[in-house]
Amino acid sequence: MSDAIVAEKLTRRFGSFVAVDEVSFVVPRGSVFGLLGANGAGKSTTIRMLCGLLAPSGGRARVAGFDVASEAESIKRSIGYMSQKFSLYEDLTVRENIEFYSGLYGIPKNRVHRESDRVLALTGLGERSRELAKELPGGYRQRLALGCALLHRPQLLFLDEPTAGVDPLARRIFWDIIYDLTAAGATVLVTTHYLDEAEYCSTVSLMRDGRMVAAGTPGELKAAHHPGLLLEIECGEPDRAMKALGGIQAVEAAALFGSRLHVTLVPGARAEIVGAALAAAGLAQARVQAIRPSLEDVFIRVVSEKQGGVER
Ligand SMILES: Nc1ncnc2c1ncn2[C@@H]1O[C@H](COP(=O)(O)OP(=O)(O)OP(=O)(O)O)[C@@H](O)[C@H]1O
Ligand SMILES: [Mg+2]
Known part of the structure; x- marks a missing residue:
């Protein structure tokens, strides 16, 4: 089976600034790939290129078998994307938001109800389907945004800081949903600033200043960097x-x-x-x-490393 994502020297420049600098990695199907890095490291820019939303300035990548530069439309149909600043319609209910996104994803009218019910069940939002989005607590909002990204049954998900600002219990529930999805065969690429979450990933990679500076299983990273x-x-x-x-x-x-x-x-x-x-x-x-060592130790060590030594 081919890999879900293959990136080779993927690069993005904004003017003379290099936001993503020759990043290469492979994500096998069915795995959870965690992208870590300080603010501005280039995580969202990498995701936007992989989702076919932003053209690379150099290098290449295949996502779900499609080329990001020439087959962006096929990629958009095959993936689910939860952006870092996703938008919900605040004055619509949970179900109305889902139905609205069904339209955007081109779900045929006769399947909207069934797909909405499926997504409500999957995200545990059934009992809140009539509540307005603006009245939902943070953890439920994130689950609704995830649900909207799952309507067209994508097998590959890009989640950009899906649990930012959410309490620990709600984060745990969110991760249980991610595990259910991967157990059913989905592949997930997720960014997070929570290092306890990174421990749940099959592979973790660390970005710094647009470069990928370390990658491996959590165990491998700890052994290599400690x-x-x-x-x-x-x-x-x-x-x-x-x-x-x-x-x-x-x-x-x-x-x-x-x-x-x-x-x-x-x-x-x-x-x-x-x-x-x-x-x-x-x-x-x-x-x-x-x-x-925890991944936090590894993170601090790798992210604070300067050429030629470690910051004291
Ligand atoms: N459209 C743009 N034009 C110019 N610079 C940009 C643009 N988008 C991103 N950048 C810059 O590229 C760098 C990487 O940004 P990016 O959003 O990918 O970081 P990030 O790792 O997702 O950070 P965060 O953890 O804060 O979300 C930053 O310095 C950012 O200011
Ligand atoms: Mg970001």
């Missing part, structure tokens, strides 16, 4: 601890995580050296323990 020991340090003065560790060769990087400090050691270095350095700086009471 070859050395990761230590968590708890003490009353994390800033002082940071300074105390700054000059030590065995410390590759240090970052503040709230009131704690996460310290990456160079491969082979042992935790004791950190304890000794903290004691020498008068921070003997600090608690040092080895922890498993």
Whole structure:
């Protein structure tokens, strides 16, 4: 079976500014591909090119078997797209919004009711079908927007920050729907700023300044970007601890995580050296323990990496 998305050196310039810079990746059918990156990294621009909404300035991509540059119309018919700033009709009910989008997607009139019922059931919005969109809580709005993108039964979905600003329980419900869709064979490309969500993805890729700087399963990313020991340090003065560790060769990087400090050691270095350095700086009471890196550690490390080293 062919891959759902194949991008090769996909590039987009706006004037002299390069928003997406030779990005290459493959998304196998049935998988969830997570696109991560700081604001302005180029995620939405990448998605808009893949959806056939924005012409690439260079490189190429095939989506659902179609070429993004020459077969954009076929792509639009084959995919579902939930844009970062999707619009619902506030003065229409949930069902009316769905029926309106059915028209946009060209669903034949005799199938609109059936498809609307299917989407209402899938997104768990059946009981709210008569409520006005403007009265829906955030999590339900996102599910309605997703439902509208599913009316024409696309097998490939592009979701651009679908859970932004939504509470944790509502995010969980949203992800359960995504899993139901992929269990039924759909492929999903999703962007998010929530790193707990990235852990649910089959593959995660990280963008920085228009470039894809890391990609792999969450496990692979952690192994590749955290070859050395990761230590968590708890003490009353994390800033002082940071300074105390700054000059030590065995410390590759240090970052503040709230009131704690996460310290990456160079491969082979042992935790004791950190304890000794903290004691020498008068921070003997600090608690040092080895922890498993999270994707947040990887993200901070990769996104703050400068050419030639890691920011301290
Ligand atoms: N139409 C445009 N004209 C000029 N610059 C643009 C245009 N669209 C996007 N950009 C720029 O391209 C860069 C990437 O934008 P993009 O929206 O793809 O980032 P993003 O990763 O989706 O960010 P966010 O997390 O904030 O949504 C930004 O610097 C943005 O200002
Ligand atoms: Mg965006």
